[in-house]
Amino acid sequence: MIPITHPLLLQFAYQHYEAVEDQLKSDGSYKTVSKWFEKNGLGMSLKEAIMASVPLMEKMIEAYDGTTATTHLKDMYKERFSLSGRSLGNKKYTAARLVENLGIKVCPYCNRNYINNVPTQKKVKRTSELDHFFSKDKYPFLAMSFFNLVPVCPSCNLLKHKFDVSASPYDFRIPWDDAVRFNYGITDADFLKMSGKSM
Numbered sequence: 001m002i003p004i005t006h007p008l009l010l011q012f013a014y015q016h017y018e019a020v021e022d023q024l025k026s027d028g029s030y031k032t033v034s035k036w037f038e039k040n041g042l043g044m045s046l047k048e049a050i051m052a053s054v055p056l057m058e059k060m061i062e063a064y065d066g067t068t069a070t071t072h073l074k075d076m077y078k079e080r081f082s083l084s085g086r087s088l089g090n091k092k093y094t095a096a097r098l099v100e101n102l103g104i105k106v107c108p109y110c111n112r113n114y115i116n117n118v119p120t121q122k123k124v125k126r127t128s129e130l131d132h133f134f135s136k137d138k139y140p141f142l143a144m145s146f147f148n149l150v151p152v153c154p155s156c157n158l159l160k161h162k163f164d165v166s167a168s169p170y171d172f173r174i175p176w177d178d179a180v181r182f183n184y185g186i187t188d189a190d191f192l193k194m195s196g197k198s199m
């Protein structure tokens, strides 16, 4: 496991938010979704929800538990953001752009497989997949939150469906220097914890 750091991380999160906002506006669901976040749980703005840190997302999961969740963001992920060549709103913002921004070349979960963007004639294809650290099926309201979208290699994404990854590479509460040293040389399965909880 390697942390995802970048000096412009918050700027990228904001760019992501603007594109999500744009898309919701063009779908006509901006009011519905922002009201859902404002009226329920922590009473957040849409911007806070999309840019929420890992600890804040944990609080959101507790706070929004039992509330009928908004599914617009999950639909946006499935029907648009996860597909190559489809951008959000009118910002030309895509999942490939997200990966490109971060400058990640190796999967942060296994620190082993390369991930790339491959430009083809019509669109940029990704060899990475986006893992929802907090499941988009269980928590559809986190489906488009920037720090919940982790670019990973397909093998890790596949394994992640069966096992929970113990920590998010965006969790800055973890003393990464120690953690990285400690985990050096792990085998593929070792970084996945067999636990029912997603940390």
Ligand SMILES: [Zn+2]
Pocket: 107, 108, 109, 110, 111, 112, 113, 152, 153, 154, 155, 156, 157
């Ligand atoms: Zn991997």
